[in-house]
Amino acid sequence: MKLEYEVDDKPNFLKSSLLGFQNILTAFSGIIAVPLSIAAIAGTNVAETSVLISAALLASGICSFIQTKGIFKGNAKVGIGLPTIMGTDFGFVPPANAVINTMGGGLAGYFGATIMGALLELILSFFIKPLLKFFPEVVTGTVITLIGITMMPVAFDWVGGGYGAENYGDPLFIGIAVFTFLLIIFINHYGRGFVTTASVFIAMIISYIICIPLNLVDFSQVAAAPWIRMPEIFPFGVKFDLKFVVPFIAGYLVTIIETVGVMKTLGTVCEVDLSDADIASGVRADAIGSMLSPVFGSGAAQTFSQNVGLIPLTKCASRKVALYSSFILIIMSFCPKFATLVSIMPTPILGGAGILMFGTIIGSGMQALSKAKFSTKNIMIIAGGIGVGIGITMRPDIVAKLPSLIAALFSSGISGGTIVAVILNILLVDKEY
Template identity: 35%
Template sequence: MFKDMSLGLQHVLAMYAGAVVVPLIIGFSIGLTTTQLTYLISIDIMMCGVATILQVWKNKFMGIGLPVVLGCTFTAVGPIINIANTYSIGSVYGAILVSGLFVVLIAKYFSKLIKFFPPVVTGSVVTIIGVTLIPVALNNFAGGQGSEDFASLQNIGLGFLTLLIILLVLKFAKGFFASIAILIGIIVGTIIASFFGLVDLSPVKDASWVHLPVVFYFGTPEFHLVPILTMILVAMVSLVESTGVYFALGDITDKDIREADLKRGYRAEGVAIMLGGLFNSLPYTAFSQNVGLIQLSGVRRLRIIYIAGVMLILLGLMPKIGAATLAIPESVLGGAMIAMFGMVIAYGIKMLSTVNFENQNNLMVVAISIAFGLGVTAVPDVFTSLPARLSVITESGIVMGSLTAIILNLILNFNLEPNDDIKDQMFEVTPDDENTEPETEIEINEDTEAHK
C-alpha cells in the first residue's frame, strides 16, 4: 500500500505545478483578493482530483478507463482573463458551464470532426497559445505589472535564478526529479526569496485548515454569447489535446482506442468542466506530463491514478495548502512561467514539424494565424472600430489566431476525406460500436508490475 501511495504522490507532484500556476496567473490578472485566490487554488486542486476519477472510472456513459490525469488547461488562461476583465467573473463561469454541456452533447460526434483539426491547425493553435502567454510571463518575471518594484534588479535576479535552477535540474537530474523540474525551481526560488524578506506567509496563517466547496462562490453565473463561443472554442482545442493523450496512453497500455472509448472520454471531460463551473473552478484537459511519468515508471495500474485523484481532493479541501502557493513571489513564478510557456511554443513547433510545408496552403495557414495571434497580443487596439461585443475575440491573440487557423484550413485545405496524417490517427469502428458494452478495466498482471 505504501508503494501505491508513493506512486500516486508522484503523479500529484508531476501535475501540481500546472494545477496551481493556472489559477495563480488568472487570479493575479483579474484582481482577486487573497481570500478569493486561496479558494480558487484550493477548489481547482480538488476538482482536478474529481475530474481525474471521473475519467478513470469507466462506465456506460463516461470515462475512458485509462491511467489519465486531468488538470487545468493553459489554453483557457488568456480567454478567461479577457472575459473577466471585459465582462465579469460571472460571465466566465456561465461560459464554462455552457461549454461543458456542449462537450457532453457533442461527445458522440466529435471524433468524426478530428479531420477539422489536423496538425497544421493544432500545431498553430498550441504555438499561438505559447507565444501570446509570454508577455504574461515577462510581467511576472519583472515582479508583477503595476508593482512598486517592477523590473527591479532584485526581481529580475530572482526570475533568472529560478529559471537557472530549472535548467540545472533538467540537465543533471534523472527520471522523476527531472519531470518535476518546474516544481523544484519554484520551491527553491521561493526559499531563496525568503532570505530577502520577499515571502509573505500571512495568507497561510489566516487560511482555515478545512473548507467545503461552495456552489457559485464568485456569484451568479452570467450568460453572454461571445464569452460562451470563446470557451466552447477553448473546450474543443482541449479535446484535441486530450485525444493525443488518449492515443499515447492506449499505445503504452496496449489498448485499442475506439470511437466508443473517445465518446466516453469526451463526456467525462464535459461533466468535469460543468462541475468546475458549478463550484467556480477552471476547465480541464488531460495532462501529458503524467503520460511521460507512466512511460518512465512502467506502472499502468488504474489504482495508482485513483489514489492520485483522492490525494488531490484531500489537498483541495485544505485551504492552508492552497494559501501556501500565494507565498510564491511573482518574479519566481515568472521565471517558471517562461520555461513552461516556452515549452508550449516548442511543443507547438514539434507538432508543426509533421506538416507538409511543400504545400503552400499549409504555409499560409501557419503564417497568417500566428501573425494574427501575435499581432493582436502586441497591438490589442487594432480592432477597436468593430462592435464592442466582439472584443473578447478581437483582443485575444489566442482566440483570434485559433479561429484564423481553423477558418483558413477549411478554406484552403478542406476535403471531404481525411488527409493521410489524419488517417494515421483514426481507428477502425465496427458497426456495433454504438451498442457495445464497455470493456473491462485494464488488467495488468500484479506480479509483472511488482517486478517492474
Template identity: 40%
Template structure:
C-alpha cells in the same frame, strides 16, 4: 513488484517494460508513493495556472487562495471520474486531470472585460461543446489536422508570453516592477528548472520545475518577497461553496470558451491515445468518448464550484511511459490526494503565497514548452510547403497581433472586441478556415491527415 496476474509488456517507444498494466493493482506500499509521484508531476501546473488567471483579473489574496483550493478539489474529483467512470462519463484509464492551459489567455481576456462571474458563466454554458465532441469525435476530429492543431497549440504558448514576463518582473502594478531582485529570482527559477531537466535523469528531471519553484520560494523569504500571512488566516478544513463569485452570461465570452473547449478536446484525444499507447494498444471508441465527455462534464462542474476547465495532463502521460506503471488504481490514489488537499485551505494558501517572480520564472518555462509542443506537431507531421507556410504565417501573425496590440480594437463594440481580441480564437479560426478553403491538400483533412495530437 509484479503480482502473479500481471503480464510484463514492452512499451512501444523504448525498451522499458510495463510493470503494471491498466487494470493491475500494485500493493498499497507501492501504489501510494507512485500516486504521490503523479501528484508532484502535475501539482505546479494545477496551481500555477489558476494563480496566473487570478492575478491577471485582480483577485485579492483570500479569493486567490479559494480559487486554488477549488482547482485542487475539482482536479481530484475529475481524475477519479476519469479513472473509474460514472456511466458514460470517464475513460476508465489512468488519466490525471487538472486546470487546462488552453483556457488561460481566453479566460484572462473574458475576466478583464466582463469580470470573474462571466468567466464561470462561459465555462459552464460552453462545456457541452466538448460533450458533443465526445459523442461524435470520429467525425468531428477530421476538421482539426496537425496543421491546425499545431498552430493553435503554438498560439497558446505565444499569447501567454507577456503574462509570464510580467510576473517575472514582479507583477503588473507592483512598486518594484522590473527590479533586479525580481528579475534575479525569476532567472534563478528559470535556470534551475532547465538545468535540472537537462543535466539530471529520473524523477529529478521530471520534477525539475517543481523543485525550482520550491527553491525559489525559499530564496524569496530572506529577500522579503514571501508573505505568508494568508496561511495563518486560512482555515484547516473548508467545504466548497458553489458559485461563490456569481455567474454572468455574455455571448462573446461563451463563443471564446466554446472554441477553447474544441482545442482542449483535441489535446485530450492525444493524451488518451498516448496513455493506451504505453501498453501497446489503441484506445477504444468507448474510452475516447468517455474521456472527452468527462472533460466536458467535469469542466462544467468546475465552473459551478469556482474552478477553471479541466483537461488531461500530458506530463502524467509521459510519467506513465517513463515509469512503466500504467495502473489506473495508482492514478486514482493521486485523485484522492488532490481531493484531500482541496479541502484544506492552508495548502492552497501556501501555494497562493508564491511570489510573482517565482511564478514568472516557472511560467516562462511552462508556456515556452507549450509553444514547443505545437512547433513539434507542425514540424513532425506537416509538410512545410508554400500553402501550409502561408496558413501558419497568417494565423500566427493575426493571433499574436490582436493579443499584443489590443488598442487596434478600441473602436469596436465591446462584445465584438472581446471576441476578436482573443489571439487563440482569431488565430485558430484563421488556421481552420484557411485550411478548408485554400487549394492543395486542404479540406477535411488538410495539412496532413495524420492523427491530430499524440504524446
C-alpha cells in the same frame, strides 16, 4: 517495455500512496499555475486566491477520479478508464483574460463561459471523427503554437513582479525568475528519473525557500487561515452571457484535438487498444469535468500529458494508483493553510517557470507543424493564424470599434488566430511550394 503494474493491477496501500503522490508532484505545478494566473488577471486578494487554488485541487481530484474510473456504459460512457491526472489548462488563460478584463465579465463571467463552452465540448464528443477533418496537423500546430506565444507576455509580467506592481522590474524580482528558470533547466537536464519529472515543482520549492530570508514572503496570511474549510458552491458567482463564451470556443476545439492525441498516447503506454468510442468517452470526461469545476471555483479541465509520459518512465499503469492520486488531491483541497501557503508564492518564481512552460507549448506546436506538408497553403495558414493571433495580443483595442459579435470572436489572440487558420484551411487549394 514491460509494465511493472498493468492497468488492473493493485499495489498495496503504501506503494499506491507513494506512487500516487508522485503523480501529484508531476502535475502539481500545472494544477496551481493556472489559478495563480487567473488570480493575477482578476486582481484577487490573498484570501480569494487561496480559494481559487483549493478549488483547483478539489476539481482536479474529482475530474481525475471520473476520467480514471469511468462512469456509465455504452455511448453515454464518461471517462476512458485508464490512469490519468486532470487539471486546469493554460490554453484557457488568454480567453479568461478577455472575458474578465476586456469584456468586463469578471470571475463570474469567466466561470459561466467555462460551463457554456464545456457544453459545446460535450456535444462534440459524440462527433469526434467528422470534427477532426477541420483540424489537420497544420491548424492544430498553429493553434498550439499561438497559445504559447500569446501567454509569453504574461510570463514576463510575472518576472517583473506582476503587472502594476509597485516595484515592477526590480532587479531582485528578475534575479529570482532567472534563478528559477535556470534551476528548472539544470534539474531537468542533469536529473534522473522522478527528479527530472518533478523539476518544475522542485525548482519552485527551492526558489520559494530562498525568497523567505529575502523578505519576499509574508506568512501572516497563512497564520490567519483556518486549517479546515468546506468548499463553497460558486464562491465567485456565475454569469451566463453568450458573448462571453465566444473567446472560449477556440480553446475547447483545441482541447478536443489535444485530448484525442493524449488518449491515443495513453492507450499505447498502457498497452491497451482503444476504440473511437473509448477516445470519445475521454473527451466527454473532459467536458463533464469542465462543467463541474466552475461550481467549486475552478477552470476548464483537461488530461495532463506530463502524467501520461510518467507511465513508461515508472512502468506503472495501475488505475488504483491514479485513483489514490485523486483522493490525495481532494484531501489537500480542504486545508486553506496549504492553499494560502501556495498563494503567497512570489510571482517571479511563477514567471521563471512560466517562460519554460509556455515555451514548451510553443515547442509542442512546432512539433505538430513539422508533421504537416510544406505547401503554399500550409504556409499561408501558419502565417495568417499566428500573424493575426500575435497582432491581436499586442493590440487588443484594434477590434473595439467592430460590430459586437465580430469583436467578441476576435477578442483574444488565440480565438482570432484559430478562426483565421480554420477558414484558410477550408478555402485555400493545396499545391506544392
